[in-house]
Amino acid sequence: MTTQEAAVLGRAEEAPAPRRRPRSGRGGAGSWVVGAYSLLALGIMMIPIVYTIVFSFNDARRTNIVWRGFTLDNWLGICDDPRVCESFGNSIIVGVTATIAATILGTMIAIAIVRYTFRMRTLVTVLLFLPMATPEVVLGSGLGSQFVNMGVERGLWTIIVAHIMFCISFVVVTVRARVASLDPSLEEAGRDLYASPGQVFWRVTLPLLMPGILAAALLCFALSFDDFIITNFVSGNAETFPKFVYVAASRGIPPQSNVIASAVFFLAIILVVVAQLSAGVRRRRLAKAG
Amino acid sequence: MAGSFDESGADLELVGVTKRFPGFTAIENLNLTIPAGSFFALLGPSGCGKTTTLRLVAGLEAPTAGRILIGGKEVTATKPHQRPVNTVFQSYALFPHMTVLANVEFGLKRRGIANALALAHEALRLVELDHVASRRPSQLSGGQQQRVALARAVVNRPALLLLDEPLGALDLKLRRQMQLELKSIQGEVGLTFLHVTHDQEEAMTMADTVAVMNKGRIEQMGAPEELYELPRTTFVANFLGQSNLFTGEVVESGSDAVTVDIAGLGIKVPRERAQRHAGEVTIGVRPEKLTLHTRKPDTAAGVNILGPGVIIDASFTGVSTQYLVQVPGLPVITVFAQNMAFGPVAEQGAEVWVSWRVEHGFGLADEPEPEARFAADDDTRTIAVQRRQRLEDELDEA
Ligand SMILES: Nc1ncnc2c1ncn2[C@@H]1O[C@H](COP(=O)(O)OP(=O)(O)OP(=O)(O)O)[C@@H](O)[C@H]1O
Ligand SMILES: [Mg+2]
Numbered sequence: 001m002t003t004q005e006a007a008v009l010g011r012a013e014e015a016p017a018p019r020r021r022p023r024s025g026r027g028g029a030g031s032w033v034v035g036a037y038s039l040l041a042l043g044i045m046m047i048p049i050v051y052t053i054v055f056s057f058n059d060a061r062r063t064n065i066v067w068r069g070f071t072l073d074n075w076l077g078i079c080d081d082p083r084v085c086e087s088f089g090n091s092i093i094v095g096v097t098a099t100i101a102a103t104i105l106g107t108m109i110a111i112a113i114v115r116y117t118f119r120m121r122t123l124v125t126v127l128l129f130l131p132m133a134t135p136e137v138v139l140g141s142g143l144g145s146q147f148v149n150m151g152v153e154r155g156l157w158t159i160i161v162a163h164i165m166f167c168i169s170f171v172v173v174t175v176r177a178r179v180a181s182l183d184p185s186l187e188e189a190g191r192d193l194y195a196s197p198g199q200v201f202w203r204v205t206l207p208l209l210m211p212g213i214l215a216a217a218l219l220c221f222a223l224s225f226d227d228f229i230i231t232n233f234v235s236g237n238a239e240t241f242p243k244f245v246y247v248a249a250s251r252g253i254p255p256q257s258n259v260i261a262s263a264v265f266f267l268a269i270i271l272v273v274v275a276q277l278s279a280g281v282r283r284r285r286l287a288k289a290g
Numbered sequence: 291m292a293g294s295f296d297e298s299g300a301d302l303e304l305v306g307v308t309k310r311f312p313g314f315t316a317i318e319n320l321n322l323t324i325p326a327g328s329f330f331a332l333l334g335p336s337g338c339g340k341t342t343t344l345r346l347v348a349g350l351e352a353p354t355a356g357r358i359l360i361g362g363k364e365v366t367a368t369k370p371h372q373r374p375v376n377t378v379f380q381s382y383a384l385f386p387h388m389t390v391l392a393n394v395e396f397g398l399k400r401r402g403i404a405n406a407l408a409l410a411h412e413a414l415r416l417v418e419l420d421h422v423a424s425r426r427p428s429q430l431s432g433g434q435q436q437r438v439a440l441a442r443a444v445v446n447r448p449a450l451l452l453l454d455e456p457l458g459a460l461d462l463k464l465r466r467q468m469q470l471e472l473k474s475i476q477g478e479v480g481l482t483f484l485h486v487t488h489d490q491e492e493a494m495t496m497a498d499t500v501a502v503m504n505k506g507r508i509e510q511m512g513a514p515e516e517l518y519e520l521p522r523t524t525f526v527a528n529f530l531g532q533s534n535l536f537t538g539e540v541v542e543s544g545s546d547a548v549t550v551d552i553a554g555l556g557i558k559v560p561r562e563r564a565q566r567h568a569g570e571v572t573i574g575v576r577p578e579k580l581t582l583h584t585r586k587p588d589t590a591a592g593v594n595i596l597g598p599g600v601i602i603d604a605s606f607t608g609v610s611t612q613y614l615v616q617v618p619g620l621p622v623i624t625v626f627a628q629n630m631a632f633g634p635v636a637e638q639g640a641e642v643w644v645s646w647r648v649e650h651g652f653g654l655a656d657e658p659e660p661e662a663r664f665a666a667d668d669d670t671r672t673i674a675v676q677r678r679q680r681l682e683d684e685l686d687e688a
Contacts, residue, residue: 011367044481063554137617183381183383185379185381185383186383186386188350188370188379188383189377189379189383189384189385190385190396191349191350191369191370191375191453192348192370192371192373192375192377192448193396193397193400193442194351194400194446195396195400196369196371196400197369199400203384203396207387208386208387220673
């Protein structure tokens, strides 16, 4: 039995086939080396994360660098250092607001670029991708000095505006691919079946674009949440979580930051697992319905 | 129109409709009237503009020139969702994010029809797919998807139903069954059906009126029998069934028959069945109208005789035998002979004559073409064979 046949059979039986490494002609020793190497690489990647999580349980005094014993106090009293919670709250406000605004604007732009021909469409497309190609330092310093020049008081709103600006590019790229692959005859079928243009958009176009839009929104939130460079230039006195951690790093980061970082990490993992599981459940339910 | 169904079908009128795409004219000055409650079939080779015609009627495409009237009302500028028309799309166009049931309910709900759910189930039962109502379209076979597309349109009981090859992906048995269903739905409610198809048999058996379309124009339109018995152009003569066509000079134009010189023989065509009465003309006769003789038949009034020729091929097909006869100076003649007696009438290589009654001949309108006898690749039969082949391949794989 060739590996290909085996793979086909494995798939046909829907069995959780043991992971095969096709064409590993070198046999046992070779695969052992590959395995060990992978583990090592994974381990090195995980070290900072594990460190952060472990030290979120440290009974820290002034600094959180030396291990002083296990405690749950940091987790139970996240807001004991109010700056941690405040900056985290700011990051959430900025992230959510910027994500909503950038996703809506970006989706509309993506649809317009794919569906309509208008003057200077190419120029608009190129301009949209400029923020992605520009170094963040340049973008941030430029924006910051513009705000100062125009006498705009820097704060949460200027951060939000800056984040919307760089997020839009990513949203447009992500959603545009989805719009381009959308079969126009589906919208025509909607129009043919008595749906007004608005109804076609809400009931046909938008649901079909939704996976792309959600992906874009997640990406945007992630980018906004951990952006430091641009934020630093345009934030004035407002603190976001990355900015707080950066500033605190020179004096000793409070362990509550580790708690928040760990929590965000776990949240992300949980989100991925839930998404995978629910997709599996839906597949099985549909298969049963058939 | 919200909240209720149309009482009956509406008539459709196209007046001088032209559709130009950049650099390409898809429809050229099309005039068409389809009476209310009729079953109208649009037949033509691939790319002749059938889908474009339907899209114009549905409002998905705007005509470059001309007017479209449904039920006497001008709808040329009306939006698709405001036209009392539904389409079964060639590509099905089922909504992939909805269940089959939600797909079928879609139109009813947009119009605020009261018992949408019950009607949708009923429509699904009609196409024998109620058991997959909760599935997604992607979990259905091509034929099943096609039937859902049919149910989704029919359930709305539109005054005018546009069908773009709605049965193309079905196997023969299911296709016949759906043809009967379609016919009965149409008769029951008196809807007007505009049915586009490649399948000439389907067009002939289902439609009250058949229009043969070629290169954006309607070549000929009429009842199926009329179209078959009296084709007016070479295209129609070859597209609908088979024809034996001969080209020659008119030698005598009498009051009731035209005599044409074919290979030195005077062949007569009734005057009212000939489109042209002078000059070089093409005349034809259907293969089943020909009789094969092993001895030279006596000349008689009202009978045309060609021969002698040689049988170059004889293939037994069950009910009939198809002979190919080569008469010197003429294209190969096809003869369908009913197997009334036992075995074939004549063997391959035998010397034969063919004859037919004068009233069975027809004279064509177009200028004679040298290759007119050879059917093009986009002939319905070729397409039907390719379709069937593809379907069989699919079945094999499954
Ligand atoms: N949007 C378009 N732009 C340019 N040309 C088009 C467009 N749509 C259709 N055409 C052309 O118009 C002609 C008629 O197309 P149409 O789809 O009506 O053919 P059809 O008769 O439905 O063919 P088939 O039987 O293969 O479905 C074709 O030659 C096609 O290339
Ligand atoms: Mg078509």
